[in-house]
Amino acid sequence: MELTFPKRDTMPYTLFKDKWVVYADLGYASAPFSIKYSFNESIDKLKFLNNFRTILGVGVSYKWFALRLGVPLPGNVRPTSKFGKTIPFNLGFDFTVKKTFCDVDFRNYQGYVIKDAKNYKETLTNLKPNEIRGNTNATSFSSNVWYFHDKHFKMSALRGKTGHYDREVKTWYVKTSLNIFGINNGNSSIVPHELLDSTNSKVASSSLSSVDIGIIPGYAYVNKINNWQFSVIAGLGGAIQSKFYASEGTTRGFLGLSPRIDFRFIGGYTVPRYFVFIVTDFDNKSIRFNEFVYRQSFYSVKIVGGIRLDPKEKKSKNKL
Numbered sequence: 194m195e196l197t198f199p200k201r202d203t204m205p206y207t208l209f210k211d212k213w214v215v216y217a218d219l220g221y222a223s224a225p226f227s228i229k230y231s232f233n234e235s236i237d238k239l240k241f242l243n244n245f246r247t248i249l250g251v252g253v254s255y256k257w258f259a260l261r262l263g264v265p266l267p268g269n270v271r272p273t274s275k276f277g278k279t280i281p282f283n284l285g286f287d288f289t290v291k292k293t294f295c296d297v298d299f300r301n302y303q304g305y306v307i308k309d310a311k312n313y314k315e316t317l318t319n320l321k322p323n324e325i326r327g328n329t330n331a332t333s334f335s336s337n338v339w340y341f342h343d344k345h346f347k348m349s350a351l352r353g354k355t356g357h358y359d360r361e362v363k364t365w366y367v368k369t370s371l372n373i374f375g376i377n378n379g380n381s382s383i384v385p386h387e388l389l390d391s392t393n394s395k396v397a398s399s400s401l402s403s404v405d406i407g408i409i410p411g412y413a414y415v416n417k418i419n420n421w422q423f424s425v426i427a428g429l430g431g432a433i434q435s436k437f438y439a440s441e442g443t444t445r446g447f448l449g450l451s452p453r454i455d456f457r458f459i460g461g462y463t464v465p466r467y468f469v470f471i472v473t474d475f476d477n478k479s480i481r482f483n484e485f486v487y488r489q490s491f492y493s494v495k496i497v498g499g500i501r502l503d504p505k506e507k508k509s510k511n512k513l
Contacts, residue, residue, distance in 0.1 A: 205360045206350035210256055213502040214354050218250040220495020221270065222283060224302045224331050226376060229486040230396060232388040239384065240308040241329065243279040244269045254355055277325040279304035294339045294348045300491055305329040313387045324385065326378065333374040333491055335476065341366045341413060351415055351424050353470045354499060357463040361416040368409040368428060368455050374478050375402030376487065395485045398438040403480050407432030407453045423460035436480045451479055469498040
């Protein structure tokens with residue numbers, strides 16, 4: 194008597210390498226940050242918000258080739274009378290090599306407001322509760338490499354454009370990253386002069402910056418049920434950090450550790466002909482100088498939809 198078991202398909206995903214993919218996306222990216230310190234009895238945190246615009250993207254991909262053009266739509270999501278204007282700039286690229294996924298991102302946001310600044314600034318009212326800081330600038334450069342233990346965990350199939358999954362795949366991973374980031378307010382202090390502390394030079398900083406190298410272990414999961422595909426990538430780790438602050442013409446640096454969180458969710462509906470996905474990305478940054486703490490989150494949310502076009506069949510000519 195011989196027992197036989199059905200063989201499981203060794204390829205849990207389908208890649209559409211020979212199809213042209215035409216797609217569009219609609220969403221936004223934001224980069225709020227906060228500064229925590231005991232400024233006075235009633236204020237221990239300042240929240241800085243940027244004003245963002247909806248971005249419309251149009252792209253095409255075929256085999257190794259991919260091209261996308263993103264254009265901000267007219268108007269800001271938040272009213273400019275309360276939140277001012279923000280000038281965003283985002284540039285990045287990514288690629289896959291065997292079990293690794295690599296991406297490089299540069300982000301810059303100029304123009305913030307301090308939320309509810311009316312609590313310390315008498316000239317502000319409920320109609321205009323925020324202090325507009327047009328010179329406040331946030332910058333981030335990140336270079337990341339994910340190593341996925343399971344060779345079948347492919348970002349090209351995960352994101353749904355040039356492929357999709359047919360069954361469940363789960364794996365542990367390790368992410369390594371190089372980050373250069375920070376905020377500055379020109380020659381003026383980031384913290385409003387009404388809340389400055391003469392006994393702590395860090396509070397009067399005009400810029401905060403960091404260079405760090407991090408390692409994040411985590412877990413990745415993807416599945417598809419009745420043409421609905423969903424995936425989560427989540428990890429927790431830390432970074433060795435060189436951190437700096439500039440105050441009154443003097444720059445000082447320190448060495449320390451910082452926590453890091455890795456999180457992405459991608460999910461939607463996909464069939465061989467077309468797809469519609471929700472794509473999220475989250476990147477947190479932080480610098481701590483004892484009781485003076487700066488935290489920032491760079492995140493994006495967008496809806497991506499597209500059509501996978503079948504290649505044209507070559508017509509054969511019969512010779513007489």
